[in-house]
Amino acid sequence: DQQVKQNSPSLSVQEGRISILNCDYTNSMFDYFLWYKKYPAEGPTFLISISSIKDKNEDGRFTVFLNKSAKHLSLHIVPSQPGDSAVYFCAASPLRGNTPLVFGKGTRLSVIA
Amino acid sequence: DGGITQSPKYLFRKEGQNVTLSCEQNLNHDAMYWYRQDPGQGLRLIYYSQIVNDFQKGDIAEGYSVSREKKESFPLTVTSAQKNPTAFYLCASSISAVSYEQYFGPGTRLTVT
Numbered sequence: 001d002q003q004v005k006q007n008s009p010s011l012s013v014q015e016g017r018i019s020i021l022n023c024d025y026t027n028s029m030f031d032y033f034l035w036y037k038k039y040p041a042e043g044p045t046f047l048i049s050i051s052s053i054k055d056k057n058e059d060g061r062f063t064v065f066l067n068k069s070a071k072h073l074s075l076h077i078v079p080s081q082p083g084d085s086a087v088y089f090c091a092a093s094p095l096r097g098n099t100p101l102v103f104g105k106g107t108r109l110s111v112i113a
Numbered sequence: 114d115g116g117i118t119q120s121p122k123y124l125f126r127k128e129g130q131n132v133t134l135s136c137e138q139n140l141n142h143d144a145m146y147w148y149r150q151d152p153g154q155g156l157r158l159i160y161y162s163q164i165v166n167d168f169q170k171g172d173i174a175e176g177y178s179v180s181r182e183k184k185e186s187f188p189l190t191v192t193s194a195q196k197n198p199t200a201f202y203l204c205a206s207s208i209s210a211v212s213y214e215q216y217f218g219p220g221t222r223l224t225v226t
Contacts, residue, residue, distance in 0.1 A: 009153065032213045043117075043203055043217030044156070089156060093213045100146060100171070101215055105155035 003027045004092050006104035015113045019077040023090030023104055026071065030092040034101065035064060035075050038087045047088070048075070080111045116140065117218035119204050124223045126198075134189045134221050136204030145187035146205040146215060149173065156203065162187055163210035191223065198225045 005024045013019045023033075031052040036044035050057040050064045050073065057064050063076045077084055090104040117138045126132045138145065147159040158171030162181040176195025181187050187206075191198045201222050205215040 006155075034213065036217075041122075041201070041220065041222065043119075043205075043219050045217070046214055049213065100158055100161050101213070103148075103156040105153065 001026070002104075003030075004090055004102050004104040006088075006090055006107050008107050009105070010108040010110070012110045012112060013080045015082060015111055016079045019075075019080045019084065019109055019111065021075040021077075021088050021090075021107050021109065023073045023075075024071060025073075025092050027092070027094065027102075028071070029094045030102075032093040033064070033066060033073050034091045034093075035062075036089040036091060036103075037084075038089060038106070044089055077109075080109075082111050082113050085109055085111045117204060117206055117216060119202075119218040119221050122219065122221060124221055126223070126225050128225055129193045130225075131193060132191050132198075132223065132225075134191065134202055134204075134223065136187045136189065136218060137185055138187075138204075138206045138216075138218075139185060140206055140208075140216065141184070142206035142208050142216070143184070144207045144210045144212070145181065146207075147171070147177070147179065147187070147189045148203040148205065150201040150203060150220075159189065159202075191225075198223060 034049040035047040037047045038044040066073045087106045089106045091101040120135045146161040148156040160179040162168035178190045203220045204218040207215045
């Protein structure tokens with residue numbers, strides 16, 4: 001049973017426009033959420049995170065929104081740049097209790113110049 | 114430079130042979146993880162270790178084995194019992210088992226023919 005779902009396998013966006021990547025989760029025990037970015041043949045790199053006590057976290061062009069009642073989070077990238085083209089993974093962590101992150105299957109973002 | 118190294122980048126083996134993938138970190142992290150990435154499958158947890166001389170099975174441990182004799186090292190052996198060993202393997206570490214953020218190595222692409 002998938003606890004973290006990224007229902008869009010791929011997304012194409014024009015350069016300069018907003019990219020919105022979505023993530024849903026089913027486990028109400030998750031209290032911390034992270035986004036990772038991955039280029040082909042490389043390891044994922046941490047992008048941005050949010051705690052369940054907040055509903056928004058911003059870092060430059062990247063903003064993550066959390067809707068706890070809907071068990072939904074989204075990553076907004078604005079403006080989108082060609083270098084943002086990568087696979088984005090949503091990850092969630094249960095309450096602190098030494099359990100590894102749970103990852104979604106990823107969304108491939110293509111930013112078209 | 115602190116980080117996680119995985120070697121080699123590409124590895125080729127014949128079917129029926131065991132193969133060991135290397136993962137070393139100099140971040141002084143307690144916890145280490147092995148993931149497998151297949152197209153459309155996201156990151157699936159194979160094994161993780163929260164402390165030296167201790168490790169737990171992840172979601173897809175069958176056909177794999179690990180050891181954690183040193184804090185810096187967490188090698189993964191892909192045995193001949195693994196039905197579909199060809200994949201991209203990622204090693205990660207975190208400060209502790211209750212730390213949310215994981216840092217990833219560059220990955221090893223294993224091809225078994």
